Amino acid sequence: MSDTPPPAYAGPQRVFSGMQPTGGLHLGNYLGALTKFVRLQDHYKSIYCVVDLHAITADPDPRSLAANSREVAAAFFAAGVDPKKSIVFIQSAVRAHTELAWIFNCVARMGWLERMTQFKDKAGKHAERSSVGLFDYPVLQAADILAYKATHVPVGEDQKQHLELSRDIAQKFNNDFDAPGFFPLPEPLIQGPGARIMSLRDGAKKMSKSDPSDMSRINLTDDADTILAKFKKATTDPLPLPESVEGLEGRPEVANLVGIYAALSDMSQEAVLKAFGGKGFGVFKPALAELAAQRLAPIAAEQRRLMGDVPTLDAMLREGAEQANAIAEPVMEEVRRVVGFWR
């Protein structure tokens, strides 16, 4: 046995990320992921995907699936993802995802998937009644990333465990098929103040589409009055805002609102507290609502405009799928050879 480590991946650096078309997007999706998509496209070849195959793992709805997929894609463009710089497409339009997911099913171990906390959260007490697809969800996610040999994956904090699994799958594939350095071990890009935006009603729960209360989240399509009403109703405490970041300790709901303000304004939490420390929520909440409304209104308007011209939007998405396929298909050709399939 030699001690030399296997050769590391030496291919080009690429960004890949995805979002589910299950209902509209919220401020957590925007600050945790979408703002990063926009920033990264100036530095990397970036590929952004609306993951409709993931969306059918629980409660599929054939009447709304395509429209929801268009809506998420429109939100990407409206928020500043530029089709001249980035590839934007719908997952089911590129066959490589499902094919590679099958191969990865034969690489990933049951025990790895059984440890996934998101499956446990989503399946609840009724794991045996969940779809096999829901259990397998993170394997498809690994296939999404690695079909493009993506090296960097911008996501919110909640995706950390899935990204670790993607790395494990890439590593085991490279080992099992005697192909050192074939797949990169993708790096999650999680850091930043928006990585974990919490529910407006409960500072211990993340902001989520699946929360039954719409008051718990700011949707990207909420108007200024709704945003103000939701922030005004947001859970806080009777004390004023602290003067320093240490003062946020033990006050998760307050820390969340300060974090949202910081992320939306590109200020540090310190700077936000310098401006608002000692002031009450009667001052802070309307200021936060105004900031959020200012930021989200043009995105919602552009998203509506794009949704009003479905043929143009679909043409953009078809073009994106072609570009995505042009990267993924040569990777799949190599994968088929490495696995040893008859060709």
Ligand code: TYM
């Ligand atoms: P999804 O659709 O649940 O969420 C999309 C993105 O938004 C982030 N996010 C948040 N960030 C901060 N605070 C929150 N409260 C919050 N809620 C959601 C998520 O971390 C994510 O980045 N499994 C993925 C979709 C996916 C994917 C992929 C991502 C499929 N294949 C390949 C990356 C690479 C998901 O459920 O995202």
